[in-house]
Amino acid sequence: MTEQQAERxxxxxxxxxEGVAVGDTFTDRRALADAGVHRALEAGIVGRQAxxxxxxxxxxxxxxxxxxxxxxxxxxxxxxxxxxxxxSKDQKWARGNRALQVxxxxxxxxxxxxxxxxxxxxxxxYRYDGxxxxxxxxxxxxxSGFKICRYELVRDDIGDPPWGTSGLPAxxxxxxxxIQRIVxxxxxxxxxxxxxxxxxxxxxxxxTVASGPYAEGAHIRALGRPHDGLDVRENVLCxxxxxxxxxxxxxxxxxxxxxxIDLTGSGLAGRQLRQASGHDVDMEAVRYxxxxxxxxxxxxxxxxxxxGSAL
Amino acid sequence: MTEQQAERxxxxxxxxxEGVAVGDTFTDRRALADAGVHRALEAGIVGRQAxxxxxxxxxxxxxxxxxxxxxxxxxxxxxxxxxxxxxSKDQKWARGNRALQVxxxxxxxxxxxxxxxxxxxxxxxYRYDGxxxxxxxxxxxxxSGFKICRYELVRDDIGDPPWGTSGLPAxxxxxxxxIQRIVxxxxxxxxxxxxxxxxxxxxxxxxTVASGPYAEGAHIRALGRPHDGLDVRENVLCxxxxxxxxxxxxxxxxxxxxxxIDLTGSGLAGRQLRQASGHDVDMEAVRYxxxxxxxxxxxxxxxxxxxGSAL
Numbered sequence: 001m002t003e004q005q006a007e008r009x010x011x012x013x014x015x016x017x018e019g020v021a022v023g024d025t026f027t028d029r030r031a032l033a034d035a036g037v038h039r040a041l042e043a044g045i046v047g048r049q050a051x052x053x054x055x056x057x058x059x060x061x062x063x064x065x066x067x068x069x070x071x072x073x074x075x076x077x078x079x080x081x082x083x084x085x086x087x088s089k090d091q092k093w094a095r096g097n098r099a100l101q102v103x104x105x106x107x108x109x110x111x112x113x114x115x116x117x118x119x120x121x122x123x124x125x126y127r128y129d130g131x132x133x134x135x136x137x138x139x140x141x142x143x144s145g146f147k148i149c150r151y152e153l154v155r156d157d158i159g160d161p162p163w164g165t166s167g168l169p170a171x172x173x174x175x176x177x178x179i180q181r182i183v184x185x186x187x188x189x190x191x192x193x194x195x196x197x198x199x200x201x202x203x204x205x206x207x208t209v210a211s212g213p214y215a216e217g218a219h220i221r222a223l224g225r226p227h228d229g230l231d232v233r234e235n236v237l238c239x240x241x242x243x244x245x246x247x248x249x250x251x252x253x254x255x256x257x258x259x260x261i262d263l264t265g266s267g268l269a270g271r272q273l274r275q276a277s278g279h280d281v282d283m284e285a286v287r288y289x290x291x292x293x294x295x296x297x298x299x300x301x302x303x304x305x306x307x308g309s310a311l
Numbered sequence: 312m313t314e315q316q317a318e319r320x321x322x323x324x325x326x327x328x329e330g331v332a333v334g335d336t337f338t339d340r341r342a343l344a345d346a347g348v349h350r351a352l353e354a355g356i357v358g359r360q361a362x363x364x365x366x367x368x369x370x371x372x373x374x375x376x377x378x379x380x381x382x383x384x385x386x387x388x389x390x391x392x393x394x395x396x397x398x399s400k401d402q403k404w405a406r407g408n409r410a411l412q413v414x415x416x417x418x419x420x421x422x423x424x425x426x427x428x429x430x431x432x433x434x435x436x437y438r439y440d441g442x443x444x445x446x447x448x449x450x451x452x453x454x455s456g457f458k459i460c461r462y463e464l465v466r467d468d469i470g471d472p473p474w475g476t477s478g479l480p481a482x483x484x485x486x487x488x489x490i491q492r493i494v495x496x497x498x499x500x501x502x503x504x505x506x507x508x509x510x511x512x513x514x515x516x517x518x519t520v521a522s523g524p525y526a527e528g529a530h531i532r533a534l535g536r537p538h539d540g541l542d543v544r545e546n547v548l549c550x551x552x553x554x555x556x557x558x559x560x561x562x563x564x565x566x567x568x569x570x571x572i573d574l575t576g577s578g579l580a581g582r583q584l585r586q587a588s589g590h591d592v593d594m595e596a597v598r599y600x601x602x603x604x605x606x607x608x609x610x611x612x613x614x615x616x617x618x619g620s621a622l
Contacts, residue, residue, distance in 0.1 A: 066537065073537055093605045101605070105560055107491030133490065136533060136559070138603035149605070152535075156489075178467075178496050179444065180418025180527065181552075185491035207553065208575040210561025210605040216491065222447060226377065226384050226463075241492075241552035242518065248447070249416055250521030264519040292449035294404045294412070294460070294521040 013039075013046075013054045015109055015131065022130040023162035025122050032057075032126050038113050044077045047099025049212060052108040053134075056100075056153075057126070059115030063087070064142045064150070069120050069161055072112070072132065075142065076100065076149030087144035093210070097149040101211035104134035107185035109156060120163040130157040137210075183244070189217020192236040192279060200240035201274040202252070202260060207240060216244045220285040227288070234282035243268070253290040256283065263293060324350075324357075324365045326420055326442065333441040334473035336433050343368075343437050349424050355388045358410025360523065363419040364445075367411075367464075368437070370426030374398070375453045375461070380431050380472055383423070383443065386453065387411065387460030398455035404521070408460040412522035415445035418496035420467060431474040441468040448521070494555070500528020503547040503590060511551035512585040513563070513571060518551060527555045531596040538599070545593035554579070564601040567594065574604060 017036045026032040029041045038055040040046045044062075047053030058067060062075035076097035081088035091097060103110050109131035114121035121127060132153040142148040155161070198213035199206040207214045218237045221229030229235050239247060246252045251264040254273060258281065262269035273281070328347045337343040340352045349366040351357045355373075358364030369378060373386035387408035392399035402408060414421050420442035425432035432438060443464040453459040466472070509524035510517040518525045529548045532540030540546050550558060557563045562575040565584060569592065573580035584592070 068536075071536075105491075107489050109489055137561070137605065138538075139605050140603065152537075178418050178420055179493060180416075180496040181492075181494040182490060183492040185489050205553070207556065207577070208562065209557065210575060214556060214560065224463075225379075225382075227449075241556050242516070245518065245525060245552050246520065249525065250448070251519065264521060266518070292451065294448065294450050 014052060015111075017111070017128075020128055022128060022157055022159065024128050026126045026128075028125060029057075032113060032128075037111060037128050038126075043096060045096030045100060047096050047103070047110075049098045049102055051099075052103035052106055053096060053099040053110050055111035055113060057113045057115060058118050059121065059126075060117040062142075062148075063144070064140075064148055067114075067118060067120055069163060070155045071135075072153045074100075074151045074153055076151070079146055079148070087142060087146050087148075090147035091149045093139075093149055098211065100134055100149075100151050101137050104137050104151070105209060105211045105214055106190065107133065107183070108190075109133060110153065112153065112155075114163070127162060129162050130155065132156060181245070183216050183241075185217065186231050188231050188233055189219075189236050192217055192233050193238045195233075195276045195279045196238035196274065197276075199238065199274065200243050201237050202239060202243040202247070202268060202271055204274065205240045205243075215239065216241055218244045218247050220282065221288045227292075229285060229288075232282075234280050235285045237273070237281075247289075250294045253293045254286050255290070256287075258286070261290070263295075325363060326422075328422070328439075331439055333439060333468055333470065335439050336435075337437045337439075339436060340368075343424060343439075348422060348439050349437075354407060356407030356411060358407050358414070358421075360409045360413055362410070363414035363417055364407060364410040364421050366422035366424060368424045368426060369429050370432065370437075371428040373453075373459075374455070375451075375459055378425075378429060378431055380474060381466045382446075383464045385411075385462045385464055387462070390457055390459070398453060398457050398459075401458035402460045404450075404460055409522065411445055411460075411462050412448050415448050415462070416520060416522045416525055417501065418444065418494070419501075420444060421464065423464065423466075425474070438473060440473050441466065443467060492556070494527050494552075496528065497542050499542050499544055500530075500547050503528055503544050504549045506544075506587045506590045507549035507585065508587075509549065510585065511554050512548050513550060513554040513558070513579060513582055515585065516551045516554075526550065527552055529555045529558050531593065532599045538603075540596060540599075543593075545591050546596045548584075548592075558600075561605045564604045565597050566601070567598070569597070572601070574606075 032038045044057050046055050064075045066073035076091045079087050079089040079091040112129045112132045113126050114129050115126050116124050132155050135152040135154050137151045140148055140150050193215045198215040215238050218239045219229050220235050221227055223229050246266050251266050253261050255261055258273040260268045260271040343349045349368055355368050357366050375386045377384035387402045390398050390400040390402040423440045423443045424437050425440050426437050427435050443466050446463045446465050448462045451459055451461050504526045509526040526549050529550045530540050531546050532538050534540050557577050562577050564572050566572055569584040571579045571582040
């Protein structure tokens with residue numbers, strides 16, 4: 001992979017590897033690397049801040065790891081004494097550890113490999129166990145007394161797990177509460193965010209979180225039926241989380257000159273949509289979004305009081 | 312249900328009904344209402360803006376409905392001529408239609424009932440088909456030429472659908488792209504948002520979207536292993552989407568006097584957390600969150616350049 005390719009989030013480094021199925025096994029780290037599953041012979045994490053983490057290997061390398069199969073509490077790399085193999089220094093939020101943070105904040109999948117030393121691993125060699133998402137990251141004091149970087153990873157695949165299903169930990173309960181909002185990420189939304197240097201096209205805010213810049217990709221015309229918007233750059237805006245909610249929930253729309261029309265008092269009226277070279281906006285999608293916004297907000301107070309219906 | 316109860320989002324009106332299982336059938340609308348599944352004899356939507364929609368009935372009442380089983384494109388109520396039963400006026404974003412918007416923006420579940428006139432409905436009477444979520448709402452021009460309120464509802468239950476599985480539309484593909492962020496909603500987060508009148512406790516912003524006020528509930532100490540934070544009011548903050556991302560992603564923490572410590576340049580340093588009567592904050596959780604924030608952001612530029620590892 002060249003430097004130039006590595007800068008692109010659509011690089012083949014992230015996600016599934018063509019020709020490698022969940023459950024495929026490899027005799028050693030060399031075979032694993034040659035297949036492109038985990039392109040390093042010793043490190044537990046392969047990745048870069050610019051693109052996120054590609055893959056991790058679980059093989060009892062860190063005493064603080066907790067492997068529940070469907071979810072994994074993973075420890076970052078670094079801080080070990082090379083002679084004794086014991087944790088002797090604080091870990092840092094750098095290199096692969098930083099890459100895993102980026103995977104979390106951008107919603108990117110990470111390939112997970114289990115080795116033979118893991119309880120849920122294969123009897124020999126290494127096994128590709130599919131894609132996981134990094135649900136969150138935090139720092140902790142490990143058993144060694146030194147600072148460690150920690151991550152919760154959650155399995156993404158819906159098929160049977162490659163470690164079998166008998167006598168093993170049950171998957172965690174599906175959820176706590178219900179979902180108010182989901183922000184999705186695609187290769188296209190990643191590209192648009194980079195074109196805008198993660199700056200909100202509406203309010204101009206550029207957010208920085210622990211992993212680096214943070215923005216969200218908003219589809220102008222929604223994907224899926226019945227809207228059937230396309231996952232192409234022209235149908236995506238780079239927005240901050242607040243402007244994204246305003247845009248998705250009928251609070252703001254754009255006019256034909258790409259100025260904000262404010263429907264609910266967002267304070268954004270008249271803002272001009274920021275442009276970036278290489279990123280055209282589909283005006284048909286802008287019109288579709290505008291026409292779909294709930295326009296009639298007048299309501300009968302009495303009707304509201306008695307609700308939608310009564311017995 | 313009294314007025315007072317109806318104002319509480321934790322009211323028994325929302326969610327599953329004790330003793331009623333997915334697939335249970337009812338001879339008529341009276342039986343359905345008596346069981347508490349759909350507490351109205353004629354209206355297709357039961358709900359109020361203050362609490363969201365409780366339930367809807369699908370029974371070929373509106374020509375623009377599209378029923379795919381796992382997902383439903385639903386039409387709001389109103390605008391029909393009572394003599395002819397035909398759409399003769401624009402629908403309004405009021406009453407039950409407004410309640411369904413609130414269900415969407417707050418992430419609240421809606422009970423779905425199918426009647427015997429639906430292709431996927433029971434042969435006679437009405438059947439409770441479980442909980443759905445309102446994925447989005449928009450307005451459209453219906454077949455009649457009048458304005459209609461529309462909603463996409465998605466089935467939440469993971470068990471086999473009560474309409475059987477043979478010869479029926481396949482569920483929609485699981486996702487487009489991957490998930491960058493999920494905001495969850497519980498009865499507790501709803502209560503905290505109401506105590507703060509949907510005003511962000513950090514930046515003071517109060518957002519209004521098409522359905523009304525919008526805020527997010529943030530757990531201070533995360534739920535689930537290994538953090539094991541509790542879903543109680545003292546462990547929840549009412550935040551705007553942007554401050555929520557900052558808070559979850561290691562950009563801001565709170566000191567022991569509940570002032571913001573800014574770790575990444577959010578511009579929020581020194582802000583005092585807004586308080587509301589009836590909402591205490593768990594200081595242990597605040598300390599846990601602060602200590603878990605990635606603290607070591609210094610990094611070696613050279614190390615970053617070469618990434619987490621290389622072959």
